[in-house]
Amino acid sequence: MHTGILEYRRARWLRLSLVLVAASIALYVTQDPDTPPNGGTWQGYTLGGVGATLIVWLSLLGVRKRRYRSTLGGTVAGWTSAHVYLGAGLIVIATLHSAGQLGWNVHSLAYVLVCLVVVSGFAGIYLYASVPRKSLENRDGRSRDALLAELGELDERGRQLAALCGADIAAAAQSAIRRTEVGGGVVSQLRRRDRSTLNIVAEGTPSFVENRDQKRILALIAARVPAATRSSEVNTLQELLSVMGRRQSVVRRLARDVQLDALLRIWLYLHIPLTVVLLFTLAIHVLSTFLYW
Amino acid sequence: MDILIRRSEKLPSGDVTTLEQALENATLDIGSALDQPLRLADESVAERHASITLSGGRIQLACRRDCSVSLDGQPVRKATLAPGDVLLVGDHRLTIVSPPTGFDLAVEVSREGKSGAPPASFRRTRLTDTWLAPRATAWVLSLAVLLLALAAPLAHHLLERRAPVETAAVTNGSEEEQAIAAVADAALNEPDDSAGWLGLLGDSLWSSGPLHDSHAALEDDCGACHEKLFQRVTNASCERCHAGTVDHVSARAAERNAHLSPIMNGRCASCHREHDEPSTLVNRSSALCTDCHANGALSDGHETMAPVTAFGTDTHPGFDVTLPRPPREPGGEWTFETLPLVGASESSGLRFDHAAHADGEVMGRADGQGLGCADCHVARSDGEHFEPVAFETNCATSGCHQLELDRNHRIPHGMPDVAVAAIEGFYLREFGHPDAERTAAFGIDRRRRPGRGTSDDERFDCDASNFDCALGLAARKVEQQFTRTGCVTCHLVESSGEPAGDTPDSVTLPFVVAPVRLADDFHPAARFDHDSHGVLVPPGGGRAATEDRACLHCHEADASTRSEDLLMPEIDTCTDCHDGLSRTANVPLGCVDCHGYHPASSPFRTGKDS
Numbered sequence: 001m002h003t004g005i006l007e008y009r010r011a012r013w014l015r016l017s018l019v020l021v022a023a024s025i026a027l028y029v030t031q032d033p034d035t036p037p038n039g040g041t042w043q044g045y046t047l048g049g050v051g052a053t054l055i056v057w058l059s060l061l062g063v064r065k066r067r068y069r070s071t072l073g074g075t076v077a078g079w080t081s082a083h084v085y086l087g088a089g090l091i092v093i094a095t096l097h098s099a100g101q102l103g104w105n106v107h108s109l110a111y112v113l114v115c116l117v118v119v120s121g122f123a124g125i126y127l128y129a130s131v132p133r134k135s136l137e138n139r140d141g142r143s144r145d146a147l148l149a150e151l152g153e154l155d156e157r158g159r160q161l162a163a164l165c166g167a168d169i170a171a172a173a174q175s176a177i178r179r180t181e182v183g184g185g186v187v188s189q190l191r192r193r194d195r196s197t198l199n200i201v202a203e204g205t206p207s208f209v210e211n212r213d214q215k216r217i218l219a220l221i222a223a224r225v226p227a228a229t230r231s232s233e234v235n236t237l238q239e240l241l242s243v244m245g246r247r248q249s250v251v252r253r254l255a256r257d258v259q260l261d262a263l264l265r266i267w268l269y270l271h272i273p274l275t276v277v278l279l280f281t282l283a284i285h286v287l288s289t290f291l292y293w
Numbered sequence: 294m295d296i297l298i299r300r301s302e303k304l305p306s307g308d309v310t311t312l313e314q315a316l317e318n319a320t321l322d323i324g325s326a327l328d329q330p331l332r333l334a335d336e337s338v339a340e341r342h343a344s345i346t347l348s349g350g351r352i353q354l355a356c357r358r359d360c361s362v363s364l365d366g367q368p369v370r371k372a373t374l375a376p377g378d379v380l381l382v383g384d385h386r387l388t389i390v391s392p393p394t395g396f397d398l399a400v401e402v403s404r405e406g407k408s409g410a411p412p413a414s415f416r417r418t419r420l421t422d423t424w425l426a427p428r429a430t431a432w433v434l435s436l437a438v439l440l441l442a443l444a445a446p447l448a449h450h451l452l453e454r455r456a457p458v459e460t461a462a463v464t465n466g467s468e469e470e471q472a473i474a475a476v477a478d479a480a481l482n483e484p485d486d487s488a489g490w491l492g493l494l495g496d497s498l499w500s501s502g503p504l505h506d507s508h509a510a511l512e513d514d515c516g517a518c519h520e521k522l523f524q525r526v527t528n529a530s531c532e533r534c535h536a537g538t539v540d541h542v543s544a545r546a547a548e549r550n551a552h553l554s555p556i557m558n559g560r561c562a563s564c565h566r567e568h569d570e571p572s573t574l575v576n577r578s579s580a581l582c583t584d585c586h587a588n589g590a591l592s593d594g595h596e597t598m599a600p601v602t603a604f605g606t607d608t609h610p611g612f613d614v615t616l617p618r619p620p621r622e623p624g625g626e627w628t629f630e631t632l633p634l635v636g637a638s639e640s641s642g643l644r645f646d647h648a649a650h651a652d653g654e655v656m657g658r659a660d661g662q663g664l665g666c667a668d669c670h671v672a673r674s675d676g677e678h679f680e681p682v683a684f685e686t687n688c689a690t691s692g693c694h695q696l697e698l699d700r701n702h703r704i705p706h707g708m709p710d711v712a713v714a715a716i717e718g719f720y721l722r723e724f725g726h727p728d729a730e731r732t733a734a735f736g737i738d739r740r741r742r743p744g745r746g747t748s749d750d751e752r753f754d755c756d757a758s759n760f761d762c763a764l765g766l767a768a769r770k771v772e773q774q775f776t777r778t779g780c781v782t783c784h785l786v787e788s789s790g791e792p793a794g795d796t797p798d799s800v801t802l803p804f805v806v807a808p809v810r811l812a813d814d815f816h817p818a819a820r821f822d823h824d825s826h827g828v829l830v831p832p833g834g835g836r837a838a839t840e841d842r843a844c845l846h847c848h849e850a851d852a853s854t855r856s857e858d859l860l861m862p863e864i865d866t867c868t869d870c871h872d873g874l875s876r877t878a879n880v881p882l883g884c885v886d887c888h889g890y891h892p893a894s895s896p897f898r899t900g901k902d903s
Contacts, residue, residue, distance in 0.1 A: 034578035036569045039501070069548065101570045104500045106442040140368065141339070141360060145384050153366055183418035188423055237465070246366065258418045265420050273431035280435040284443045286500040291447075292519040293526070 006125070008081035016082075017089035024050070027097040038097040039107075047097040048155060048286075054090045055114070055282055058083055059275050084125060091118045109284040113278040120270040127264055136258040138253055144261075147254050154247045161240040165233070168201055169224055175199035176217035177247075179208075182255045187260040192255050214248040294347050294397035298322050298331060299390075301403040313571040321345040321398060323382060331387075331400065345374070347397050352389060354380070362387075388712040403570035409885060448498030453516055497771060502568035518567075527551040532559040539891055564890065575885070579603065604872035604882040611864050615817050617810045627810050642809040644783050647850040647860070666844045688783075696779075703773070709806050716774070717767040723895040724763035775804040784809070815861050819887045833869050 005013075031037045031044070039048050048153060061083045065076050079253055087275040094114045139147060157175050162173035176198035183189050198211040201219075211217055221241045228234045298314040318328055325330045326340035333342070333405055340710045343356040352374040354362070361368040363381035375382075380387040385402060392399040417423060496515045504512050511517045518530045532538070540855050564576045583602055585591060591598045599610035614634040615818040617627050635701045649655045651663040669687045684706050688694040696704040698719045705710045755762035773779060785807035792803060829846050845851055847862040874881045 012426075032578050032580070034580075035566060035576050036571060038569050040566070042568050051864075069788070101502050103500070103502055103570075104498075105500050105502075106438075107501050109442065138506075141383075142363075143384050144418075146363075146381060149384075150363065150366060181420070182415050185417070186420065186423045189418070189420065189423070199353070254415075254418070262420050268893055269420065269425050269427050269430075273434065274429045276431035276436055277434040281442065284438065287443070288446065289501070291450075291522045292496075292499050292515060293524060 005077055005081045005084060006129075008077055011081075011085075013082040013085040017085040020050075020086070021089045021092045024093045026095050028099075036101070038101060039097050039099060044097060044099065051090060051093045051097050051114075052282055052286065054086055054093065055278065058087050058090065059279060062275070063200055063236060063270070084121070087118050087121050091115060093140045106288060107283060107285050110278065110281045112279055115272055115276055117271055117274045119179050120267050120274065124267040127267060131260050131264045135257060135264070138256045138260060140253070144254065144257050147250055147257065151247065151250045153255065154250060158240065158243045158247060161236055161243060164236045165240060166224070169221060169237070169240075171206075172198050172200050172220050173217060173244065176211050176214065176244075179211065180214065180247075180251055182251060184241055186262070186266075190266060192259040194255065196251075213252060214244065218244055218248065224233075294319065294332070295395060297392060297396045297399040299399065299401045301401065302348070308467065315396070319346070321400070331402070333382060333385045333402075334674075338385070342382060345398065345400075347864060352398065375782045384437075438449075441494065442498045445494035446499050448645055449494065449496045450463040450516060450519075451524065500568060502570050504567050507574070508567065525560070526562050527558070528561050531565075535561075579885075582888075582890075586884075601884075603873055604871055604884075604887070606865070606868045606871065609864065612861070614815045614859065614861055615812075616640070616815070616859075617812055618808070619808055623805070627808075634859065634861055634863055637859050639812065639859050641811050641856055642785055642807040643811075643856050644785065645856040646739065647853040647858070649854065651851050666841050666850070667801065672823055676731040676822045677820060678814060694783075705781075709775075709802055709804065712774075712780075713767075713771050713802060716770050716788070720763040720767040721760065724759045724766070747882075775802075775806075780806060820889065821887065829870075838856050 019220055027043045027046060028037060031041050035041075038044055064070065064072065064079050068076055084259055090113065094111055097278075098108070098111045102111065110292050139174055159174055162170045162177075164170075165173070176196070179197045179199070181195045181197075184193060184195065187193065188195070194212045196211040196214065197208045198217055199208055201207075209216060218241065221237055221244060225234060225237050225241070294317070296316050298316070300310055300312045300314070311461040316564075318330055320379075321331055322329050322341065322344045323333065323338075324341040324343075325333055325338040329341065337362050339357060342360045343354060343362060346353045347356070352366075354369070354372045354374055356362060356370040361370050363369070364372055364378065372378075374389050375737055376389050376793045378389045380389075390401055391401045495513065497513060499515065517533075518526045518827050519875065520527070520530055531698060564581055565574055567574065583719055586598065586601045589600045591600070596750060599748075601610065602608045612634040613631050614637050615629050615631045616637065616639060621630070650669075651665075653661045653663040656657050656663050669682050672678075673680055684694070689696070689706070696706060698704060698716070702715075702719050705715055755765060757765070775781055780786060787805045788806045789803050789809065791801055826847075827839065827843055829843045848860040849867050850860055853860060871880050871882045
């Protein structure tokens with residue numbers, strides 16, 4: 001469903017964008033060969049005007065998609081398809097307008113911002129095309145809230161079972177449940193960093209040890225099963241092991257879901273703010289051109 | 294079967310509402326689609342997710358392909374249900390309850406998940422929970438851009454105090470003085486840096502590219518050219534330094550050329566564009582010229598120009614030539630006449646045979662060679678013009694034309710009366726001695742003239758006093774010089790109509806030597822680089838002509854015997870190699886390769902007599 005925007009109406013916007021790019025190149029090469037091509041010839045001004053119009057229109061997608069049910073200019077799917085292809089074409093038009101003349105000035109800043117925004121958009125297309133399927137597979141069709149609810153139930157069951165075990169296992173299991181961490185900062189979310197810990201009592205001193213992927217708590221419980229003397233204790237430990245095992249699976253899915261969700265959105269944190277900066281820079285670029293005509 | 298669906302919804306207020314719905318159907322289909330009897334508005338529920346049937350009193354659950362529900366924490370696809378079982382479908386909790394009387398199946402539906410708060414260690418599971426703040430980032434960066442790229446340059450421009458500029462303050466004096474004064478003016482009007490902290494950041498962020506090297510000093514001084522906001526760079530800005538630059542022939546006389554295009558009446562910046570990379574500064578496009586000059590019968594009210602579309606056969610008119618013309622009356626000024634090159638002839642006041650000087654036999658030089666071009670024509674450093682040919686430096690050198698009377702005495706050149714006096718003095722000295730013989734023994738005239746084998750001197754008998762004999766001999770010598778051989782060999786000599794006469798104070802000459810002036814620049818409105826034409830390769834390749842052969846390719850001096858011969862090549866000599874814009878076996882030329890837009894006006898440029 002997310003790649004539908006690329007094939008929208010047999011890629012009509014791809015074809016339009018290619019025509020626009022071809023026309024821009026044709027316009028560019030008509031510039032007087034006796035002077036270096038630049039943004040100040042009539043062809044350069046035309047390319048700049050087309051580029052600026054595109055930038056403003058492309059950024060209007062942010063407004064349009066918030067009015068999803070509007071019928072203005074077609075569906076949001078159509079807008080997004082046009083956004084993708086015309087945005088890709090913009091990078092060519094902006095390059096032709098700049099004619100490769102870059103320096104430490106506001107004009108080149110606008111160009112670099114265009115490039116950053118468009119390239120981050122490319123990243124977005126790739127992520128939108130690849131991540132949602134993985135995300136759906138990972139959650140097995142359920143929502144994150146459902147996973148969290150399931151985890152909540154398992155946590156509760158785990159705590160109850162742990163309370164029936166020996167004091168050390170009870171403390172370890174309950175701290176492992178309490179100290180399971182998913183998500184965190186930007187890097188932790190993106191890299192699926194697992195900072196889970198648990199509390200064990202070693203030689204009378206409590207200490208925190210890492211419990212990455214819940215492996216340590218599972219190993220701890222499993223190690224206790226053969227040492228159990230009463231059959232009821234064995235049953236309880238085995239049931240706890242089963243609950244903690246299912247818990248591990250749910251935590252893995254949640255951690256992966258957090259990572260995929262972050263991946264799906266991280267590019268927007270570049271794309272959107274830089275678009276806003278670009279709009280201001282573009283205005284200054286145009287204004288300063290005529291201030292110092 | 295009769296089915297009862299009881300929906301519980303938790304309101305934001307915390308109250309719980311319950312809605313009961315009865316329906317009769319063979320199965321209870323569950324899904325997110327609108328037509329599903331038990332519709333769950335949940336993105337993680339498929340459109341058709343599962344169905345519940347009643348068969349033989351047993352409640353059977355069957356999920357569709359790729360779907361599952363959670364039963365007691367375990368995902369299942371098929372199950373037999375009993376009252377009290379709880380199914381998790383997406384976010385929804387479906388509880389099978391004992392059906393009330395009249396119903397076969399009863400299901401309680403409630404929204405699950407949202408109510409149960411996630412564990413504290415799950416607080417940050419979305420990017421929105423992190424330090425990332427897209428809005429703040431956008432506004433902070435935008436504000437920074439506004440400050441640095443708009444406010445600072447604008448403040449710099451507005452606060453910069455520039456001393457009022459008096460354009461071309463020196464209105465008297467030579468162009469050179471004016472130009473120097475203008476440069477000094479510009480240097481004195483350095484911008485004042487009291488522009489405030491914001492202004493100190495400068496306006497270089499508005500620059501769209503570096504300036505040409507010649508303007509590098511203005512790199513940080515945008516206001517030098519961009520004086521007012523929203524105003525294109527004016528000519529006045531340029532003229533603060535370039536006060537001496539003369540515009541195109543037509544541009545200045547605005548009232549006469551009001552009909553011409555704005556470019557002609559002109560902005561300097563139309564042709565001189567800055568901030569480009571690579572910097573060209575001068576737009577060399579021929580179109581800038583041919584936009585007007587391609588039109589037929591272009592006239593400035595005085596002269597009519599033939600149309601020019603490019604340099605080549607039939608696209609550029611034949612050459613004109615500008616020649617010095619002798620004054621109409623003695624002592625008058627030389628004038629310059631511009632006329633079509635074809636059929637024109639020189640009137641330099643000299644007689645000269647280029648062919649003879651180039652002929653080794655005639656010259657009779659020891660090496661048997663004639664004179665080479667560069668023996669007389671020495672190129673100046675501009676590569677176009679030549680050092681003037683002068684008697685002293687060119688003719689009298691190498692002992693060719695020394696104007697000898699004897700080994701120690703020579704006739705001075707260039708001043709006929711002084712020459713006459715010198716000749717008289719020479720003979721008076723020879724004959725003034727009391728013992729001098731009355732009959733002069735000749736052989737005293739040993740002037741060597743190439744091409745003349747014998748002396749013109751004849752025996753001279755005299756019975757008068759030594760003084761009279763000497764004068765008589767001198768008079769004969771003078772007459773010979775001015776009418777037969779000597780001065781008259783190279784100069785045009787006419788009778789002055791006055792008798793020869795001497796007083797101690799003055800010498801009266803019966804002859805007038807025509808004034809001499811050699812053309813220095815045949816094409817003052819055009820440029821030519823002799824250096825780059827020193828090696829001529831035929832179009833398409835072949836043996837190159839170098840040195841004198843390169844000169845003679847265009848200037849047919851080896852076939853010229855008269856000084857009236859104009860040795861300047863016609864346009865077809867040029868179009869042999871420069872014909873149109875083709876780059877195949879051709880060297881294309883643009884207008885400004887030969888012509889300058891600004892008439893020669895630079896105090897540093899010489900040799901243009903226009």
